[in-house]
Amino acid sequence: MIEISADVILLDIEGTTSSIDFVHDVMFPFARKRVPGFVASNWDSPELNGCIELLSEDLGKESVAAWLSGNAESNQQSVIDAVVDMIDNDVKATGLKQLQGIIWKSGFHSGELVAHLYKDTAPALERWKDAGLDLRIYSSGSIAAQKLFFGHSVAGDLLHLFSANYDTTTGPKKEAESYHRIAADIGVDADQIVFVSDVPAELDAAAEAGFQTVLSLRPGNAVVENADDYQQIESFEQLLVAPNQLS
Template structure:
């Protein structure tokens, strides 16, 4: 049943935990694609050359090699087999091509997410990147903390990448307003069991007292199946919603509508 905009603040009356998506919800899609992903595409070769002998990068390369072997064995389209020569001069150009392909295909694989997280960590710490967070989100986080509500993040990006974004945001360090972080380690965002797993991690609150805010209708449906309350975020660049989605879920264009 469609909810009128005036019902939105009342929706949060009995909510104790708010789960937030990132891209298209707290953070602009343009920032993720045009800043974060573009940085990886542009700098991955330099990053690998500069950090090649560090333990961190050695582990990243080993994990990417295992991913490549798994992809070749699974017959993933377009994947090229790891070179026989393991010299840095050979492996780095191969990895640059491999990583860029995975980024452009938006693959949600662990080794890629880990490498991205390490690259972004340096960029944030050096001030090369500032995390974009909508101003209305910042105000809502502060208000919800004052009301005693817990706010957690659930994103396909790694927990490390999530924390970097909020710690080094354009509005300062916002980690103080977040109680927990979840990534696809609990399951894919389009599967209802993922939300049940999050509830278990949160000490099993009644699902009806938990609100999930996302811009993706498939994720909204999965969360609904797990018993959560859901609001859809409509921001610049988010995917158009169907008439049925608009009838089923309340929508917001700013978090101030929930205050």
């Protein structure tokens, strides 16, 4: 059991609130299968064009025009190939996450996708919220995708429990500056925020920024060789957080 005094709980998603397997074995294949059709049918849409702008930056291209200089068919295939390759390699790229979120939207709204949560997640969120804690999400998935996820979960719509969401538009999760930005956005001292994640490099970056940190050890997560260097939990039932200033 870990007892912490803090005002804000910042949560990762996969491997923390939800199974990595659901994201990789259900959500990623759902998007991957639909990428070609989505790109072809939405080629001239502002929504897709915005994603392509971001993808161009993610890929280090000088510009969209420099990247996509062929005819419509070849340009579409270039985008499809790039997106599929990113999905297959689990690249944490803003453009990819934006595009995946758009595709997932149809799946969540139709009921084809229902977000997995560990059985202790929803009760813990309710308990922390009732205690006066400020709950927020920081994930590499786009904010839109995060809201779809928690709005269509196995425990129902949980969006009312969260004050805000952050994604890679705030900054990379393995860089301390991203956590400085989050603390500034919330308006509390960094040590009043506890960040829970299954990725040690993310916890290290958060700790460098002054956050309290907790390592999530869930079934199916990657083995952490130096897990003993961190406060750790296997369930949110093991995490007791008491609010200080914001209660």
